[in-house]
Amino acid sequence: MAEGRKRSGKKASSDRPVVESRRPVRELPPRRPADEAPPPAAWVSREETLFFPADNAREGGEPSRISLPSSGLAEDILARAEAAWVEPAGPEPTAVVPVEPAPVVSSRDEGSRVHNISFFAAPTREEKKATEAQEHLVSFLLANEEYAVDVRLVQEIIRVTEVTPVPRAPEAIKGVINLRGRIIPVVDLKRRLGLGEVEATRLARVVVVKLRERLIGLLVDGTSQVLKVPVSLIEPAPEEVVEIDANYIRGVAKLQDRLIILVDLPKILGVDLREAIALAPPI
Amino acid sequence: MLRKILAVDDSALIHQMYKLFLSRYKNCKLISAMNGLEALDKLGQEEGIDLILLDINMPVMNGLEFLQRVQKEPAYQSIPVIIISTEGKEEDTIRGLKMGAKGYVKKPFQASELHGLIEKITAA
Amino acid sequence: MSDFQVSQDLLNIYLEDARGHLEALDHCLLTLEREGLDPEVVSAVLGPLHTLKGNSGMMGFSGIKDYVHRLEDVFSHVVEGGVPLEPSVFDRLFAGASALRDAVEQACREKTEVRDLVPEQTVLEMLVGQATAKAAGATALEALAGASPVAPSVPASPAARPRSHEPKPSGSQYVAPKSSMVRVDFAQLDHLLNLVGELIIHRTKLFQTGKELAERLADRNAGQELLDAVHQVAGVSAELQETVMDVRMLPIRHVFERFPRMVRDLARQQGKEIELILEGDNTRVDKAIIDEIGEPLVHLIRNSVDHGIETPATRIARGKTPTGTILLSAAQESSHVVITIMDDGAGIDAVTVRRKAAQRGLLKGDESLSDREVVQLIFAQGFSTSDAITEVSGRGVGLDVVLKSIERLSGLVEVETVPGVGTKFIIQLPLTLAIITALLVDVGDRPFALPIGAVVESLKLKPEEIHLINGRETLRIRDRLVPLLRLSTLFGLRGGGGAEYIVILGRGDKRLGLVVDRLRGQQEVVIKALDPAVMGEGSAVAGATIMGDGRVVLILDVAVLFEGKRHAFLHGRADAASVVGS
Numbered sequence: 007m008a009e010g011r012k013r014s015g016k017k018a019s020s021d022r023p024v025v026e027s028r029r030p031v032r033e034l035p036p037r038r039p040a041d042e043a044p045p046p047a048a049w050v051s052r053e054e055t056l057f058f059p060a061d062n063a064r065e066g067g068e069p070s071r072i073s074l075p076s077s078g079l080a081e082d083i084l085a086r087a088e089a090a091w092v093e094p095a096g097p098e099p100t101a102v103v104p105v106e107p108a109p110v111v112s113s114r115d116e117g118s119r120v121h122n123i124s125f126f127a128a129p130t131r132e133e134k135k136a137t138e139a140q141e142h143l144v145s146f147l148l149a150n151e152e153y154a155v156d157v158r159l160v161q162e163i164i165r166v167t168e169v170t171p172v173p174r175a176p177e178a179i180k181g182v183i184n185l186r187g188r189i190i191p192v193v194d195l196k197r198r199l200g201l202g203e204v205e206a207t208r209l210a211r212v213v214v215v216k217l218r219e220r221l222i223g224l225l226v227d228g229t230s231q232v233l234k235v236p237v238s239l240i241e242p243a244p245e246e247v248v249e250i251d252a253n254y255i256r257g258v259a260k261l262q263d264r265l266i267i268l269v270d271l272p273k274i275l276g277v278d279l280r281e282a283i284a285l286a287p288p289i
Numbered sequence: 290m291l292r293k294i295l296a297v298d299d300s301a302l303i304h305q306m307y308k309l310f311l312s313r314y315k316n317c318k319l320i321s322a323m324n325g326l327e328a329l330d331k332l333g334q335e336e337g338i339d340l341i342l343l344d345i346n347m348p349v350m351n352g353l354e355f356l357q358r359v360q361k362e363p364a365y366q367s368i369p370v371i372i373i374s375t376e377g378k379e380e381d382t383i384r385g386l387k388m389g390a391k392g393y394v395k396k397p398f399q400a401s402e403l404h405g406l407i408e409k410i411t412a413a
Numbered sequence: 414m415s416d417f418q419v420s421q422d423l424l425n426i427y428l429e430d431a432r433g434h435l436e437a438l439d440h441c442l443l444t445l446e447r448e449g450l451d452p453e454v455v456s457a458v459l460g461p462l463h464t465l466k467g468n469s470g471m472m473g474f475s476g477i478k479d480y481v482h483r484l485e486d487v488f489s490h491v492v493e494g495g496v497p498l499e500p501s502v503f504d505r506l507f508a509g510a511s512a513l514r515d516a517v518e519q520a521c522r523e524k525t526e527v528r529d530l531v532p533e534q535t536v537l538e539m540l541v542g543q544a545t546a547k548a549a550g551a552t553a554l555e556a557l558a559g560a561s562p563v564a565p566s567v568p569a570s571p572a573a574r575p576r577s578h579e580p581k582p583s584g585s586q587y588v589a590p591k592s593s594m595v596r597v598d599f600a601q602l603d604h605l606l607n608l609v610g611e612l613i614i615h616r617t618k619l620f621q622t623g624k625e626l627a628e629r630l631a632d633r634n635a636g637q638e639l640l641d642a643v644h645q646v647a648g649v650s651a652e653l654q655e656t657v658m659d660v661r662m663l664p665i666r667h668v669f670e671r672f673p674r675m676v677r678d679l680a681r682q683q684g685k686e687i688e689l690i691l692e693g694d695n696t697r698v699d700k701a702i703i704d705e706i707g708e709p710l711v712h713l714i715r716n717s718v719d720h721g722i723e724t725p726a727t728r729i730a731r732g733k734t735p736t737g738t739i740l741l742s743a744a745q746e747s748s749h750v751v752i753t754i755m756d757d758g759a760g761i762d763a764v765t766v767r768r769k770a771a772q773r774g775l776l777k778g779d780e781s782l783s784d785r786e787v788v789q790l791i792f793a794q795g796f797s798t799s800d801a802i803t804e805v806s807g808r809g810v811g812l813d814v815v816l817k818s819i820e821r822l823s824g825l826v827e828v829e830t831v832p833g834v835g836t837k838f839i840i841q842l843p844l845t846l847a848i849i850t851a852l853l854v855d856v857g858d859r860p861f862a863l864p865i866g867a868v869v870e871s872l873k874l875k876p877e878e879i880h881l882i883n884g885r886e887t888l889r890i891r892d893r894l895v896p897l898l899r900l901s902t903l904f905g906l907r908g909g910g911g912a913e914y915i916v917i918l919g920r921g922d923k924r925l926g927l928v929v930d931r932l933r934g935q936q937e938v939v940i941k942a943l944d945p946a947v948m949g950e951g952s953a954v955a956g957a958t959i960m961g962d963g964r965v966v967l968i969l970d971v972a973v974l975f976e977g978k979r980h981a982f983l984h985g986r987a988d989a990a991s992v993v994g995s
Contacts, residue, residue: 074374074393077395077405083383083393170965172948172967176946184964189943299464301430302427302471302472306471309423375470397470397472397475
């Protein structure tokens with residue numbers, strides 16, 4: 007087409023200046039006569055000429071292009087066009103702003119999640135403040151001792167229903183149950199912690215926890231309640247108390263006359279949670 | 290008061306982002322179209338579209354052609370159009386502006402930038 | 414820069430889209446390489462690249478975005494002739510496409526850009542630089558894409574994956590619109606399927622109860638109405654079940670699409686000429702299968718390339734065409750999908766297999782196996798193909814892993830071969846995984862389920878028909894000797910005593926008799942996922958299902974039952990071997 011329209015978007019070099027939202031549109035030196043494009047065919051409007059400088063402005067093979075700020079109103083942009091300033095792209099002797107290629111992280115930064123994500127700001131999370139002061143826990147009984155886990159792990163607590171044993175399953179796994187159409191494993195926590203075995207009494211319960219999208223039932227002797235424990239009352243476990251492997255304990259909370267042992271559930275179930283992918287049927 | 294926004298883009302991802310970005314406009318219905326032809330359809334079906342977010346590069350009917358047709362219809366002419374532009378396609382954006390689009394924003398854009406533009410344009 | 418976490422939903426959408434675009438890129442490169450420069454083919458890829466660029470930018474993956482932008486440049490130069498389409502150029506473009514794919518997948522896994530694409534980008538820039546130098550001083554470059562706004566934009570003739578049904582004049586745009594499709598989260602679909610599954614369970618109960626009730630009602634009309642209503646529900650839920658299962662079915666093309674590229678790359682690496690022909694890629698298959706069958710297929714195709722197809726020189730010496738052919742086909746046969754991988758290569762030599770098998774102790778006492786049976790041993794555990802099966806040596810691929818993967822999908826695989834002529838792998842898979850018909854049995858008052866596909870027959874146990882052969886209980890039936898396995902023993906359950914039954918299971922040529930207490934009949938069951946934590950060593954449990962009364966019933970893993978038994982004879986109870994497979 008005689009308009010002299012170029013295929014825009016071709017950067018012949020990577021140091022083409024990128025105009026970012028916060029930077030104002032650059033002021034340009036007035037057009038030098040030498041750069042003036044020979045007028046294209048008569049029917050092309052004057053405005054067209056402004057925006058599509060002719061080919062011979064390409065020295066050294068740099069195609070000229072239009073630059074626009076990252077957003078704008080029609081009235082502003084078009085008004086600028088009227089003023090007959092045009093911004094040829096390509097390296098300018100004076101105004102080159104070398105661009106750093108966007109930082110591509112070649113090694114993962116542990117712990118830092120840097121995203122140049124243009125996302126809508128989610129409402130700031132308030133909860134962080136709350137948990138600093140207290141721990142929100144669910145406690146249960148195992149052999150007359152009280153243990154507790156983070157409430158956020160617990161999905162529900164149910165009475166013991168019929169547990170279907172699975173032949174040749176690992177020792178600590180008592181079997182599976184039907185939880186509203188979903189089949190989940192039930193781990194006898196006492197077996198798992200080396201405290202014996204949970205007996206099927208009326209008081210026994212299954213605490214259903216969710217760990218990384220997996221639902222697992224914990225069979226316990228009984229449950230007491232949901233607790234909010236101020237962090238100040240939590241201490242590392244004293245030696246004598248510990249009947250179970252110290253690795254499993256996050257700390258103890260001393261409330262009035264009770265001692266509650268806070269356990270690290272993912273650690274306890276760690277072996278069972280081994281992603282035995284090779285064994286899992288797909289679905 | 291934004292009641293209905295028509296978003297036209299062939300990328301499902303962008304539509305998903307619009308859902309996020311525009312969720313701040315309560316009681317505003319977001320209508321999606323994957324190309325210009327579909328967008329014309331939706332314009333016909335839905336009444337009271339207050340704003341159009343328009344991508345240019347789409348199959349079947351691109352944004353500029355859609356815009357051209359829209360400008361010819363008295364019923365739709367007055368709906369403000371924001372062009373969603375990409376780096377490198379500035380000419381198309383400017384063409385669109387000259388055809389009557391009220392503003393543009395370049396991908397990738399921040400939600401706040403889109404909001405700012407929308408507010409400026411619809412405040413008028 | 415914002416420091417927000419990318420939502421998984423968005424990542425999933427981006428990734429799915431990106432994979433489609435990357436496939437379009439591969440397809441374009443393959444076509445250009447095969448058929449030479451075709452502007453339409455190039456323009457067909459520009460659209461996907463543009464969308465990928467925009468999407469990547471919005472996700473904050475600016476390295477990827479810049480790279481794709483550069484790719485767009487390269488392609489536009491390609492059309493103008495500025496970049497010659499030579500093999501070395503193609504190699505670089507293919508490498509670049511792989512790097513891009515890598516970068517995208519990694520970025521989605523890590524939720525941030527990990528892979529540095531600058532080296533590849535530099536390569537592209539060089540290509541463009543050479544092209545621009547050529548074009549300097551030339552007249553204005555013709556715009557390639559970007560139809561003028563005045564002319565109606567015309568979509569391309571179907572280049573990659575045509576999805577629209579409207580006739581499209583040839584032009585310069587890209588893949589047809591997706592507006593006739595709906596994007597559904599697979600998890601949602603699974604949930605829907607679960608609900609349907611429940612419905613099926615309750616429908617049966619409703620039906621039975623309805624019938625009983627209807628008979629007892631004094632008012633015959635009301636009874637009939639009840640029955641009618643129940644029939645309706647049954648009918649609708651059956652159709653619902655079929656429809657939802659159908660929705661899960663996708664064309665196997667999704668899996669096959671990657672292979673032409675893979676074969677091309679491998680062939681080049683090994684200095685071979687190979688043509689991959691795809692057939693029946695419209696065959697529809699459950700998504701769960703599509704997700705899992707890819708890897709086994711990769712192994713089998715690699716096998717054909719590595720060990721099957723010979724070098725051009727060897728082929729010519731053997732009177733074959735220098736270019737080898739691999740045919741990958743899929744077809745539906747009644748309730749199965751059959752996938753075959755056939756090559757016209759060197760075939761598998763039974764003598765060599767026999768020797769290797771004997772060396773590895775897989776064959777003691779089994780000299781009576783026919784050639785055809787012996788060749789199946791390449792799938793046996795412990796039989797690695799890394800030693801030459803044919804004359805071509807190469808990296809070994811574990812066919813036993815392939816067998817396991819396929820069996821996990823409740824499928825079967827077999828190999829047919831003629832030395833010097835070629836090899837054919839035949840995979841048979843059920844059309845759908847989620848719902849199967851099962852035979853329910855009792856073992857010591859506990860119910861278990863066996864997939865009906867594996868059941869050959871069942872019969873009452875007659876003690877006089879059971880013989881002890883070398884310490885193993887065996888059943889003589891119609892001149893065949895079938896080894897027996899008592900589930901009560903295997904599971905450590907106490908037998909119920911009294912009448913016993915034998916369920917004969919079949920796996921290929923092999924037979925195994927399971928001794929159970931009672932047969933409970935056949936039933937359709939919905940397979941539920943079972944947490945892998947539950948499966949211990951040698952677990953013979955494949956999954957579980959829920960009965961109408963809410964009870965959990967375990968589904969037995971037929972392969973493990975056979976294997977458990979097979980290990981016995983592979984490990985030295987050679988005497989039993991003569992009894993098996995007869």
